Amino acid sequence: MNIAMLGSGFIGRFYADSLLGGRSRDKIVSVYSRRKESADKFASDYNVPFVTTTMEDAINRPDVDVVCVSLPNYLHEEAVMLCCKHKKAVMVTKPLGRNAEEAKRMLEAVEKAGVFNGYLEDLVYSPKFLKAIQSVKEGALGRILWAKSRETHPGPHSDWFWDIEKAGGGCILDLGCHCVEITRSYIGKDIRPIEVMCWADTQVKPIDAEDHAIALIKYENGAIGQFEVSWTFRGGLDLRDEVMGTEGTIWINNFLRTGFEMFTTGKGADYVAEKAESNTGWLFPVGDEVNDLGYNHMFNDMFSAMEQDRQPEETFYDGYVVNAILDAAYRSAKSKLWEPVKLDIWRGKTGITRESTLQEYDKDHYLVKEELTHYGAKKVILKNKKDGRIIEKILE
């Protein structure tokens, strides 16, 4: 694939490391940045032949197969519209829009233009997530009751993130978009999110946007999604998921505790660990960040989809649903109410009813719980079907 890269900052470089890693078949043929020196540096580091500070010029080139939008949030829509104009396949970094309105316009534009569209949500492509979701789909956890994703760290690298106008929000938009798509995937992407309760606050940073937020997302089948996001966490990047089902549990730690532990006095060398808050004492590096955070599997899906003329796992539609959920979170943080998720476009199931919780025990009772006592006897706790009374019964 020949790629036009829009943006040459932190995420653009991460993408390039993945896109050009190993003995890649792909190359970046043009790069756009608002700042010439940043674009030049990127071009030099990644061997890109064409450099421009005019966005359209990077896109509108015959050799470009696909455009990768790695720009600040407030520039996504402009970039997408240009791709539509020039009929270029387009992939956009997360979040898709600053809000659902923007996202919806982008979704409608790419579908109208008939161009390939991919939503670059890497964390539902991380190897651990991929294996976990497969287990969930095979039923290892039974019915999913709750899925939480947590992403917290000491704050983003670039100035625009901290500017509520350019970013569209604070840590909810920056980190919550990951968490929403992760938990929505565990619960089922075809299950409709109904309403959101969110607490958000600016506890530490001198900014207008929130630097800490927690939300609950209720789905039509009664399952609950949850996110915990913050720019005030101390200790590195905390990236964990937890899922509860009727038959099992999943705990995933993507970053700070992955089986790699190092202690260093710092005397030996000027060693600086990536993303850590310190470079001495106990450090917890990640082996292969680009692979472990999902970038490789994500671009593999994107390009395979293009080659096979199918949709990737994550499209603008998914980005739009995520934005709609985040919008509800923002409204809730202000209104202090459970706010409905407004989805003008919904392509999943509708009218799902909740599963019954009644488990038959015998003709008069439901089963509440069954356990082994210390004495090795089996004990059941039962509920009388008629009068609702709870009793214990020891079985032989």
Place this chain on the structure above:
Amino acid sequence: MNIAMLGSGFIGRFYADSLLGGRSRDKIVSVYSRRKESADKFASDYNVPFVTTTMEDAINRPDVDVVCVSLPNYLHEEAVMLCCKHKKAVMVTKPLGRNAEEAKRMLEAVEKAGVFNGYLEDLVYSPKFLKAIQSVKEGALGRILWAKSRETHPGPHSDWFWDIEKAGGGCILDLGCHCVEITRSYIGKDIRPIEVMCWADTQVKPIDAEDHAIALIKYENGAIGQFEVSWTFRGGLDLRDEVMGTEGTIWINNFLRTGFEMFTTGKGADYVAEKAESNTGWLFPVGDEVNDLGYNHMFNDMFSAMEQDRQPEETFYDGYVVNAILDAAYRSAKSKLWEPVKLDIWRGKTGITRESTLQEYDKDHYLVKEELTHYGAKKVILKNKKDGRIIEKILE
């Protein structure tokens, strides 16, 4: 100490194991149970001379120094009133009441009667908690922003827990009481809890009470407490705390991951692990449950307090505050609103204002973030004091 034990079930036995452990100076001199055979078994196991099915008879004995109430929730008030009548020191298992009204009556009764009162909340006496809270008090974490406690397992052992009338509620009351007191302690027991938002549902069990709930508790200084409780968790007893402060983080795992891991095929023997959901495969036992869950340090504080004629760390007042918070959680779960915590009695600070988040950088700017770049240069993100604009600046 000579102890009258009211209740001979699961928690009474746990308490007895702690009270009589090692080469204890203390003894249980009377035991009451609703069921004679249970009282007899307890008396035989723990060498108790006096057995009765009349509560008052267990209490009203000259040799009894202190009464330990290990009864189902709906019997706490009756037991406490009898202790007041007979001027006996009294310790009550958690939660103190089924609601704040009951708790308040008990609090007022013991204070009026002038009897020693202890609230048996073991988890703020666990060794890990004690060391963590000391670090927090010494300032290792800076200002506390958020404290979460999670307690989930596959459901309680006895029938009465599942009966909403006898228990007063479901997992919120059973498990949330622990979590509330843990998180309140990290945030500061003198900081007033203001309001609560709670989601609760009966997702799995055929019962009237909730089997899964999540709540946020807002404190007057802007800190947030959180609990996650469930009777539907699969995999054992999940008992974890997480605390975020401006200068640090604490993660405590009290049960399933404590540095003890065992794999067994189960062929070797009929080995049965305590509290585990399975007895083959990977198991995660706890070394010294009675000590690690805080029972030893709790009774040590209770009895030392009695001997030194001081209050223990946890009194009925704490139990009352916990009940008031849980009441607000129950109201919120129904109303779907943030519900105020109603505290007729409040003995902590009042009128606390939130700390400013503005960190001076120079006369024109506040500091947003400071970090080392890959290149070893120091970068600051600043906010203009006048126009609020965010800028990046690379320092030499």
Place this chain on the structure above:
Amino acid sequence: MNIAMLGSGFIGRFYADSLLGGRSRDKIVSVYSRRKESADKFASDYNVPFVTTTMEDAINRPDVDVVCVSLPNYLHEEAVMLCCKHKKAVMVTKPLGRNAEEAKRMLEAVEKAGVFNGYLEDLVYSPKFLKAIQSVKEGALGRILWAKSRETHPGPHSDWFWDIEKAGGGCILDLGCHCVEITRSYIGKDIRPIEVMCWADTQVKPIDAEDHAIALIKYENGAIGQFEVSWTFRGGLDLRDEVMGTEGTIWINNFLRTGFEMFTTGKGADYVAEKAESNTGWLFPVGDEVNDLGYNHMFNDMFSAMEQDRQPEETFYDGYVVNAILDAAYRSAKSKLWEPVKLDIWRGKTGITRESTLQEYDKDHYLVKEELTHYGAKKVILKNKKDGRIIEKILE
């Protein structure tokens, strides 16, 4: 119990914290130290009425029930002989002697004098070990094949440890004694240790004794014990055991990873973590060191044994066996050969033969391995009884 404490240094204070912890029934009635100011400080901290710099005076007092020897290794024998002379029960810190010769003289002396003798090996009383050994005895791991114990840290606190004459050796004697008794217990204290292979070196410290050593200990039944000890480890105190059996595995982490994790920038306060090599960054405190390292359960066994007129779990005989194994390790480190364990006194089993490894499959074959293939079929690997040929067979 009324205790005479000999020694007022690091380990004496640890013992005192355990002996007098909680609402203890016991007290320290006399303390001896070589240095007056150290004895005085100890007496003041632990409320000890009698202080002396004459060892015999601390022992030979009518109110002393038991003597606790917390002295440097080269003073153990002198102390024990004085206890024998005055017919006092005696408990000695690890290692019992500087070598098996010393240990044997002490063993013979206490047995001849008929006094109670306890070997203060706390790590076979740690709560995790106690639960693990119970599982092993119940058969959860099948036949034990290998047991390793590792204790490494950045070096001991007091000068005498580093003096080979006073200590009798380096980290082998200081730390290996723990590891030997732990692994010997897993394999079975009645199984005879046969021979030892040991590597030892002085890799870092400017001392005569070894600062790093690894050894294998072969037992009569074919099981292997292993120790890894060092005074050159960076990162804190690494204290781990691993056990392999035919039916299971045990992994115990006693110190650096026990479910308590804290990050601190160090800005909040002058927080200093115990035993850690740093006081900022990620720290891993232990909840209740005195309990978790086994001191409480150890003294409880010692005093219960005295009260019940039985032997404690660890006696001078065990200390002697440990010293004999360590002697063989020292000889092996020099000779580079497997050195026999010389045990003039052996009270366990003798003439044990190894269990056969042949597992019958059918009349012509032994079973090598059985597994499920990807395809869900069962596959066996078999060995022909006659010609020894190995074959694969897929079963339906």
Place this chain on the structure above:
Amino acid sequence: MNIAMLGSGFIGRFYADSLLGGRSRDKIVSVYSRRKESADKFASDYNVPFVTTTMEDAINRPDVDVVCVSLPNYLHEEAVMLCCKHKKAVMVTKPLGRNAEEAKRMLEAVEKAGVFNGYLEDLVYSPKFLKAIQSVKEGALGRILWAKSRETHPGPHSDWFWDIEKAGGGCILDLGCHCVEITRSYIGKDIRPIEVMCWADTQVKPIDAEDHAIALIKYENGAIGQFEVSWTFRGGLDLRDEVMGTEGTIWINNFLRTGFEMFTTGKGADYVAEKAESNTGWLFPVGDEVNDLGYNHMFNDMFSAMEQDRQPEETFYDGYVVNAILDAAYRSAKSKLWEPVKLDIWRGKTGITRESTLQEYDKDHYLVKEELTHYGAKKVILKNKKDGRIIEKILE
């Protein structure tokens, strides 16, 4: 690259998954297997156009750029000689030979033939190892003192592994080859291995080869390598490295504890976890096995090396050194002596002397240890340069 694959079993399929993963540029153009049906299945699964049961026919094809030898150990030499005959680049799975003699013949053959040769030791290409070795090279751990690698599991999948003639040995050869190259890399591949002490036994399986072994490898600079290997481990695949340096520590867990934990009752579905010993209870999957075990980075290095006309990180020379160390281990297991590593060919440093352990403190003393006391004072332990006496000194 066009690859000829020799062998279609477990490891061949793992290699193919890596070679053809993602949107690979490479393809397998021929496959050889001793069994036609296995070759056919492989060809069908991986879309290979040419299938043969004649080894030479798979190699000697014009479109073959490189031959990948994934055969049982006893067939490596034959395959390599055919590659030399036809001047084909060749990569051989681990271990290179059944012994150093075989390995040396292969090394000399490929060098004489002038063909590219790669040694497929994936575990020194695992992402965690690559990051760890970089830190070590940058000095984060100071001087390396000890490096251990452990690989244990319940036994290999195919019959030939269990046949000492075909395999050349048991778990030492099968698993020890990994561990030797890992630890040798940490210590420095240019540091000469001098001698080996090894214990090996057949503790469980009815086979002629060893099923459990532990060895120490002494290097010329005094560093110690260690391996622990077994086919008798219960609980899955245990794959861990530990490294100690004068300034730091590294702990890597490659398999059973990587931040992915799942509990399942097994009721939900017929879920079967890969490589686990059970499919219910707590399971610990690995996210992306092919990447996490190093296959991707290994083949990337191999093919990049071919394209850039340089040597890969691991060549037949490395395979030969590993075999020479393992030979010494086998001799030692029999002789019970430290056995010299016989290296006719050695291309690293020679005549290295050990670093002095003396650390200057002042003109009269060496520094033994420096620490902070509880009281906040700094304490040093010093050794007198003349008389060797050890003293303590408290600094203000």
